[in-house]
């Protein structure tokens with residue numbers, strides 16, 4: 289299938305590593321002109337330099353998603369964007385009961401409000417042009433909350449509620465809004481979480497990974513490229529009648545239907 293992403297303009301946040309990086313790379317390989325956003329410009333330049341040879345391009349742009357003024361600084365770029373991928377850093381692990389107000393507020397700003405702010409700046413152009421794709425990267429925890437990830441479970445569920453509401457508001461303008469829920473995709477963050485659990489429980493990281501794999505019907509962690517190809521489809525004109533959904537990319541890990 290030809291995705292039809294040539295010359296589409298995309299902005300992907302959290303693009304210096306992991307899922308965001310993989311999405312930026314596949315969109316560029318499919319012909320899109322991608323603005324890759326994260327805090328560290330050197331790492332983003334590496335992403336741009338390592339972009340697979342394809343028809344599109346990657347431009348690095350530094351921005352801290354926790355900083356409203358820095359997001360406002362992207363306004364000019366966002367006006368021309370057809371595809372907006374809302375991907376943030378994950379919050380620190382921890383129980384729902386013992387998280388301070390300061391941590392809640394900080395994470396709300398970078399994980400939730402950043403998405404609202406970026407979208408507000410991108411939507412007018414999308415509506416004018418009659419085409420837009422907004423993708424929010426959430427987590428399997430929005431369907432099946434993950435123990436010890438209280439902030440993630442709560443704030444990503446809020447994002448799903450916001451995205452679903454928005455999808456209804458903009459569907460008539462040719463703009464789709466979807467969430468993608470990763471299960472366990474092998475990235476640095478997942479390796480850090482596995483390491484954290486190994487230390488917390490005093491067990492070997494190999495044991496942690498073995499238990500994780502056993503909970504996934506596919507029997508393995510996903511690959512970032514497998515995740516990114518779903519995002520590329522949803523970002524494309526081919527997915528014009530898919531909106532308001534939470535699409536799982538989890539090897540069957542979430543047990544509910």
Ligand code: NAD
Nearest residue numbers: 302304305306307326352353376377378427472473475477
């Ligand atoms: P990651 O930590 O490897 O990458 C996060 C990216 O966001 C990095 O590029 C980082 O530099 C950037 N970032 C962090 N804070 C930022 C800020 N304030 N401003 C700008 N950029 C910032 O994570 P990942 O594994 O690629 O996952 C992406 C998101 O999906 C995370 O929120 C993660 O918690 C979530 N998630 C991932 C999985 C998985 O299986 N990998 C599962 C569930 C949820």
